Amino acid sequence: MSQPQPLTTQENQHNTYLTGYTPSSTIHHEWRTAQNSAQHLLPTLTQMATLNPQLTLLDVGAGSGTITASLASYMPQGKVIAVDLSEEILQKAKRHADDVGAGNVEIRQGSVYELPFEDGTFDIVHASQVLAHLDEPRKAVGEMIRVAKKPGGVVALRESDLRAWSVYPEIPGLLAMNKMLCAVYETNRAHVKAGTQLVSWALAEGLKRQQITASAGTWCYSTPEERQIWAETMADRCVNGSVPKKAIEMGIAKREELKEMAEAWGKWMRAEDGWFGCLQGEVLIRF
Amino acid sequence: MSQPQPLTTQENQHNTYLTGYTPSSTIHHEWRTAQNSAQHLLPTLTQMATLNPQLTLLDVGAGSGTITASLASYMPQGKVIAVDLSEEILQKAKRHADDVGAGNVEIRQGSVYELPFEDGTFDIVHASQVLAHLDEPRKAVGEMIRVAKKPGGVVALRESDLRAWSVYPEIPGLLAMNKMLCAVYETNRAHVKAGTQLVSWALAEGLKRQQITASAGTWCYSTPEERQIWAETMADRCVNGSVPKKAIEMGIAKREELKEMAEAWGKWMRAEDGWFGCLQGEVLIRF
Numbered sequence: 001m002s003q004p005q006p007l008t009t010q011e012n013q014h015n016t017y018l019t020g021y022t023p024s025s026t027i028h029h030e031w032r033t034a035q036n037s038a039q040h041l042l043p044t045l046t047q048m049a050t051l052n053p054q055l056t057l058l059d060v061g062a063g064s065g066t067i068t069a070s071l072a073s074y075m076p077q078g079k080v081i082a083v084d085l086s087e088e089i090l091q092k093a094k095r096h097a098d099d100v101g102a103g104n105v106e107i108r109q110g111s112v113y114e115l116p117f118e119d120g121t122f123d124i125v126h127a128s129q130v131l132a133h134l135d136e137p138r139k140a141v142g143e144m145i146r147v148a149k150k151p152g153g154v155v156a157l158r159e160s161d162l163r164a165w166s167v168y169p170e171i172p173g174l175l176a177m178n179k180m181l182c183a184v185y186e187t188n189r190a191h192v193k194a195g196t197q198l199v200s201w202a203l204a205e206g207l208k209r210q211q212i213t214a215s216a217g218t219w220c221y222s223t224p225e226e227r228q229i230w231a232e233t234m235a236d237r238c239v240n241g242s243v244p245k246k247a248i249e250m251g252i253a254k255r256e257e258l259k260e261m262a263e264a265w266g267k268w269m270r271a272e273d274g275w276f277g278c279l280q281g282e283v284l285i286r287f
Numbered sequence: 288m289s290q291p292q293p294l295t296t297q298e299n300q301h302n303t304y305l306t307g308y309t310p311s312s313t314i315h316h317e318w319r320t321a322q323n324s325a326q327h328l329l330p331t332l333t334q335m336a337t338l339n340p341q342l343t344l345l346d347v348g349a350g351s352g353t354i355t356a357s358l359a360s361y362m363p364q365g366k367v368i369a370v371d372l373s374e375e376i377l378q379k380a381k382r383h384a385d386d387v388g389a390g391n392v393e394i395r396q397g398s399v400y401e402l403p404f405e406d407g408t409f410d411i412v413h414a415s416q417v418l419a420h421l422d423e424p425r426k427a428v429g430e431m432i433r434v435a436k437k438p439g440g441v442v443a444l445r446e447s448d449l450r451a452w453s454v455y456p457e458i459p460g461l462l463a464m465n466k467m468l469c470a471v472y473e474t475n476r477a478h479v480k481a482g483t484q485l486v487s488w489a490l491a492e493g494l495k496r497q498q499i500t501a502s503a504g505t506w507c508y509s510t511p512e513e514r515q516i517w518a519e520t521m522a523d524r525c526v527n528g529s530v531p532k533k534a535i536e537m538g539i540a541k542r543e544e545l546k547e548m549a550e551a552w553g554k555w556m557r558a559e560d561g562w563f564g565c566l567q568g569e570v571l572i573r574f
Binding site for chain 2: 138161164165166167168169170193195196197198199200203204209214215216217218219220222223224272273274275277278279281
């Protein structure tokens with residue numbers, strides 16, 4: 001497990017990851033797989049890998065690389081490249097790929113604004129929960145489009161609508177945390193509703209509507225195991241990393257209130273009837 | 288197409304369908320299929336139908352019966368019974384089943400609180416967007432559990448979190464409509480967050496947590512055709528049926544404001560980058 005590495009304010013302004021890579025956030029990142037986070041791409045990926053086993057896939061903002069390795073397992077003879085701004089998290093992604101036997105994953109440090117590849121390099125270009133954290137998400141979409149093969153390539157995007165949390169029981173601290181999170185995102189030029197904007201960004205980058213397949217996906221946490229992983233991640237996010245620091249700096253929440261939010265997640269975790277659902281917008285762009 | 292039949296206030300108090308069966312609401316009902324509205328049940332249904340082709344399925348609150356007929360197509364040798372409180376909508380369900388060649392669908396008028404069947408009659412008991420409209424959703428869940436076979440039977444439920452709308456562009460009238468709709472539901476003892484409560488209702492009816500598989504699904508509207516069907520349905524719901532009547536009676540919205548909400552849907556429909564997602568809670572209960 002890598003050490004917590006809270007981001008500085010300056011780093012955030014350069015479009016790194018606002019949440020930071022605290023232990024709990026990486027634990028939840030590890031829960032993510034192609035099955036629970038890339039259903040909008042899997043049927044297409046499987047079909048493309050059947051027709052062309054030597055498929056290439058670029059995973060942009062790959063983070064700890066669990067979705068990357070999971071995608072790679074669907075194209076064992078293909079090549080997957082994980083790009084991220086953070087060299088440290090990429091090392092983690094590489095270790096994870098090795099651990100699960102995904103020998104076809106390579107890592108490459110780079111910015112989503114200037115992907116270090118020629119035009120039309122990849123059969124599939126994928127990003128999950130990345131655009132929301134960028135100053136210029138539309139520019140990043142354009143860059144991803146640039147490196148996708150034409151014709152035949154695919155760009156797959158998935159982003160949250162952070163406001164669309166459905167939770168039971170509705171413990172006040174949980175709703176307060178959602179408000180706090182949205183406020184911190186909004187004042188840091190992140191995009192709480194990125195999931196709803198994917199079609200608009202793709203169109204603004206010159207695509208035709210017929211090239212875009214839009215859908216919506218979810219994450220849902222309800223079993224005791226799921227509640228534990230989600231509650232611990234969320235509780236950690238209330239008190240560690242740069243989000244709570246910024247919330248305090250900006251006068252959005254007091255330290256005591258942040259602690260109460262974290263405690264609310266503990267309460268939710270212990271509720272046998274606890275249920276959490278959140279919505280993500282998805283697009284699949286075909287060339 | 289049946290004639291619009293707005294419900295009276297008295298009828299609503301007896302747990303009939305608040306929205307009413309206006310032409311646009313039934314057009315949207317017709318869009319609903321097992322593929323877009325019962326993914327939480329389909330793999331189990333398919334497996335059960337393979338093991339036992341003479342499967343029986345009860346669809347509770349079947350309405351215009353499109354999900355019913357769609358489910359029936361996965362169990363062609365089985366028997367499907369559609370129950371609803373409204374005899375008129377059941378006739379429509381029967382016509383729809385006949386139109387699509389679902390010869391294995393029967394209709395039966397009845398209340399979800401007193402299903403006209405013996406204990407343990409059905410292999411599968413299904414309800415979609417029904418519990419939210421009931422005074423006593425938990426009691427209905429108990430009744431559905433009663434008529435499911437034990438062991439081996441399954442109860443499948445799916446309900447919205449009406450507050451969890453994700454929409455782009457965020458035209459003010461659309462958000463105003465969502466608020467209006469939630470307020471009307473809440474003051475009419477309907478359940479805006481039913482989707483989040485399914486696990487809690489099932490547990491309260493004596494089930495063990497291990498018997499319940501919880502998930503979340505979505506509806507998403509984005510292509511020109513999808514935007515048209517959803518916008519027309521929603522615009523109609525702003526001005527026809529009992530919801531706007533109640534909103535006016537209760538002082539929640541003025542007629543002029545309701546018209547503006549309907550117009551906002553027209554604007555959204557014409558936006559090429561229009562996108563709408565909403566979240567539904569789902570459970571599959573196994574005996």
